[in-house]
Amino acid sequence: MATDLRPAYADIDEELFDVDQIPMTSRDVRSVGEMLFDVDYLARQLLMDVGGDDAGTLLRSWPTMVAAAEDLWASLPGRRPGVDERDRPITSLSAQAATIESSLSGRQAWPGQGPTNPRVDQMTQTLLNAAALVRRYGAEIPHEQTEAHRDLEAARTRIMHGLYLTAHAVNVALHDNGRNRVTDARESGRRVQLAQHHSPYAVAPTGVWVDRISVCENTARSYLTDRFPQALAGEATRPVDNPGRLAQALANWDIQSHRALARDLEPSNVLLITRTQGLIAGASMVLIDAAATAGVLEPSDRLVAAIADAGRSWSNLASRWGDLVPPAARLDEPLARAAAEVRAAYRHITHDTTTLATPEAIAACPELPQATMASLRAIGAGSELAHVVAEKADTPNLTGPARALSRRAHNDVESGLATPPAEGDVVWVSPADILARRAVRVPQPVRETLRSASTATAAAASTAAASAMLAHSNCPSYRPGGRSVTAHAQYDAHVTSAFSPQPGVPPRKPPCSIDRSAPVGPLR
Amino acid sequence: MLADLEERTPLQLLTEAEELTRPLPLHQPDLVHGSQLVVDLCDLIREARGLGY
Numbered sequence: 001m002a003t004d005l006r007p008a009y010a011d012i013d014e015e016l017f018d019v020d021q022i023p024m025t026s027r028d029v030r031s032v033g034e035m036l037f038d039v040d041y042l043a044r045q046l047l048m049d050v051g052g053d054d055a056g057t058l059l060r061s062w063p064t065m066v067a068a069a070e071d072l073w074a075s076l077p078g079r080r081p082g083v084d085e086r087d088r089p090i091t092s093l094s095a096q097a098a099t100i101e102s103s104l105s106g107r108q109a110w111p112g113q114g115p116t117n118p119r120v121d122q123m124t125q126t127l128l129n130a131a132a133l134v135r136r137y138g139a140e141i142p143h144e145q146t147e148a149h150r151d152l153e154a155a156r157t158r159i160m161h162g163l164y165l166t167a168h169a170v171n172v173a174l175h176d177n178g179r180n181r182v183t184d185a186r187e188s189g190r191r192v193q194l195a196q197h198h199s200p201y202a203v204a205p206t207g208v209w210v211d212r213i214s215v216c217e218n219t220a221r222s223y224l225t226d227r228f229p230q231a232l233a234g235e236a237t238r239p240v241d242n243p244g245r246l247a248q249a250l251a252n253w254d255i256q257s258h259r260a261l262a263r264d265l266e267p268s269n270v271l272l273i274t275r276t277q278g279l280i281a282g283a284s285m286v287l288i289d290a291a292a293t294a295g296v297l298e299p300s301d302r303l304v305a306a307i308a309d310a311g312r313s314w315s316n317l318a319s320r321w322g323d324l325v326p327p328a329a330r331l332d333e334p335l336a337r338a339a340a341e342v343r344a345a346y347r348h349i350t351h352d353t354t355t356l357a358t359p360e361a362i363a364a365c366p367e368l369p370q371a372t373m374a375s376l377r378a379i380g381a382g383s384e385l386a387h388v389v390a391e392k393a394d395t396p397n398l399t400g401p402a403r404a405l406s407r408r409a410h411n412d413v414e415s416g417l418a419t420p421p422a423e424g425d426v427v428w429v430s431p432a433d434i435l436a437r438r439a440v441r442v443p444q445p446v447r448e449t450l451r452s453a454s455t456a457t458a459a460a461a462s463t464a465a466a467s468a469m470l471a472h473s474n475c476p477s478y479r480p481g482g483r484s485v486t487a488h489a490q491y492d493a494h495v496t497s498a499f500s501p502q503p504g505v506p507p508r509k510p511p512c513s514i515d516r517s518a519p520v521g522p523l524r
Numbered sequence: 525m526l527a528d529l530e531e532r533t534p535l536q537l538l539t540e541a542e543e544l545t546r547p548l549p550l551h552q553p554d555l556v557h558g559s560q561l562v563v564d565l566c567d568l569i570r571e572a573r574g575l576g577y
Contacts, residue, residue, distance in 0.1 A: 044542070047566035048573075161559050168563050172570070224559040282543075319573070356544075411576045 028129055028337060029245075034344035035130040036158040039123045041343060043165035045275075046119045050169045052176035053327045053401055053437055056111030059209060061120035062170055063101035066216075068127035069159050070094040075134040076152050077141050086156075089223040093163060096216050110205040115328030118268065120166060122336055127159070157224065164220035170213045175199055178206045180403070184435050243367040247374035249338070249345035250280070254381060256338040261388050265395050267321050268329035274318035274389060274457075276339045277382055281311030281464070283346040284375040288471075290362035291372040298474060303467040307379055310464035313457040314382075317389070320450050323408045324400035326439055376468040383458070383465035390454035398442040398450075402433040409443040417452070418445030535572040541565055 030038070050058070073090045104111070142148050178201035185192045194200035195207050202210040253276065260269040285307055291297035349371050351357055362368060406429035412418040421444075428443035442450070532540075542565040545558065 041546070044546075044562065044566050047563065048542075048569045050570065161562075164559055165563060165566070168567075172567070221560070356546075407574075415576070 028341075030341060030344045032130045032133050032155065033158075034347065035126045035133075036155060036162070037347060038340050038343060039126050039162040040158060040165070042119055042123050042126075043162050043169065046117075047165055047169040047172065049322060050173045050176070051327075051404070052173060052178075052180040053403065054117060055170070055173040055177035055206060055209075057115055057117035057328045058120060058170045058173050059100070059111050059213075060104060060114065061116040061124070062166070062213070062216075063097040063104070064116070065120050065124045065127070065166060066093050066097035066163065068124040068131070069163055072127045072131040072134065073156060073159055075131045075138060076155060077134075077138045078144070078149065078152055089160065089219050090156075093216055093219050096212070096219065100212055100216075111209075118328065118330050122331065123162060123166065126340070127162075160220050160223045164217065164224055167213055167217035167220055171210060171217055174206045174210045174213060175201050178203045178210070181206070187431065188435075243370050246342075246345040246349065246367070246371045249341040250374050250378045253338045253342045254378070254385075256332070256335045257385060258388070260332045260335045261385075261392070263332075265392055265398075266329065266332065267324035267326075267398075267400065269332050269335055270389060270392055271318055271321045271325055272331060272335060272339055273385070274314050274321055276342060277385065277461075278311050278314035278318060279343065279346070280375070280378050280382070281307050281314060283350055284379055284468075285311070286350045286356070286359075286362065287368065287372045287375050290359040290365075291368060293359040294363035294368060296363075296369045296372055297471060300467070300471060303471050306460075306464040306467040310379070310382065310457070310460040313453070313460040314386075317450075317453045317457045320408070320446075320453050323404040323446065324398060324442065326401055373472060376472040379468035380465045380472065383461040386454075386458040386461035390451075390458050393447070393450045393454040398447065399439040400442060400446075402429045402436075402438050402440045405429055405440060405443055405446055406434055408449075409445045412445045412449045418448045534577045535569065538565060538569045538572055542569060 028035075070090050070093070073087070079087070107113070141152075178195070178199070181203060182192050182194070182201055192203060195202040199210075257273045257276075260266070260273065285304055288297060288300075288304060288307070292299040349365055349367060350362060352361060365371075409418070409428035413420050428445065429440055433440050542562070545562050545565060
């Protein structure tokens with residue numbers, strides 16, 4: 001027996017309960033509340049980025065999103081029989097969206113047939129996933145109890161809030177589209193009859209759609225007036241149930257971002273990667289602050305400043321890649337799901353019901369030590385990712401929408417970020433390409449600033465990585481004899497209940513080995 | 525505090541304000557129109573970006 005060196009079942013079994021062994025899953029593990037928060041986030045991003053070229057894709061996606069929202073609304077438990085005043089706005093919105101869909105179906109005139117909007121489609125899918133989750137587990141919700149009732153009200157408000165933001169984004173795109181048409185017509189010497197209502201730019205053929213979407217926007221707004229904050233105050237949060245969630249999310253993010261970058265270059269994927277890296281930097285600062293409060297990490301101004309600088313650089317780079325994304329660009333689905341899980345996992349720690357939790361509240365969170373270490377490792381690994389992204393800026397024949405690139409090229413030259421041309425004022429993108437909304441090759445100033453922003457991001461990420469790795473190795477709670485004995489005791493108890501195969505039996509490895517970073521390090 | 529403000533661009537200030545509303549500060553009773561506030565901030569950020577602020 002003693003000479004048999006083959007692993008016993010118990011040795012293999014131990015791996016299954018070892019918190020270092022992160023099980024990878026492609027399932028969407030977010031709660032309904034987290035999915036609704038993500039719809040809010042995506043709707044905000046849409047509204048901040050939307051432009052006239054998106055109008056057609058947004059119009060085509062809008063009815064499907066409303067249908068998904070109504071589906072989720074209908075799935076919520078506690079619906080009263082018959083006509084309920086509370087449901088009237090979503091029913092109205094659904095009817096309005098259905099007529100828009102029937103007008104669009106088989107239509108030859110603008111916007112005609114074509115692609116839908118990936119961001120709205122992602123929100124739609126999230127709403128559908130949430131509805132499926134509620135249908136599966138909704139029967140267990142004691143909706144007659146006050147707490148559950150208020151939570152359901154908060155869910156309805158979040159659904160309507162997402163629809164309001166999206167409807168407004170569609171309206172903005174339509175106005176922008178109309179303004180582009182007016183500008184183009186004036187530049188080509190044609191006379192344009194400005195509109196008399198909504199805005200002067202609600203001209204044909206977009207004017208009629210402005211009318212119709214405005215009705216939807218007003219319906220959603222009327223529901224939310226005086227209601228949003230109060231309703232959300234009743235939102236419940238899920239208790240901590242997986243101390244390794246953030247580590248899992250970041251490990252999966254690492255895999256998916258590399259896979260996406262290894263495939264053909266899609267600016268939409270690079271945009272999501274750079275944005276998410278910016279988010280990781282921002283959320284890490286919150287965790288580090290709390291960890292310093294809890295004594296998990298030694299306070300370090302240099303670390304915080306380096307991560308803040310890296311976060312700013314990632315965000316700046318994201319804004320530049322955003323110019324290269326065509327209106328109907330698709331996102332890599334596993335990448336989008338991984339990014340959503342990173343957002344949800346961070347929010348789960350950094351927020352209480354609806355607000356950013358105080359450092360003291362986060363410091364009391366039992367998963368903080370593990371989350372902080374996972375976050376520091378992610379910052380440490382960000383340096384390599386920044387170099388991979390920087391390589392993408394050198395891809396030959398990069399293209400992007402003519403209008404966005406023209407604007408960026410002129411802005412970069414005017415602000416001195418790009419080398420001014422020796423021949424004076426240059427038209428970087430031809431007006432004909434802008435008018436026809438063509439994808440054009442990236443002009444020289446934009447390519448130059450994209451490269452310099454990539455280099456700056458790689459440098460900032462390297463500095464942040466060095467500081468993060470130093471903090472990681474100096475972490476008192478992960479050093480033998482470190483000060484946070486209490487934190488260890490609490491953490492041990494938590495890990496025991498979550499991961500030990502037998503209740504009350506401590507984990508078979510000491511906590512100092514819990515965050516060995518095996519899943520993250522080698523993958524970068 | 526004012527010196528801090530002067531160091532930041534309008535876009536940075538707007539972005540920071542928008543980030544504060546991500547979890548809407550619901551404990552502040554004066555912010556009753558939270559959803560409208562989000563829309564306004566996102567509109568301002570988009571316009572500030574367009575103007576190159």
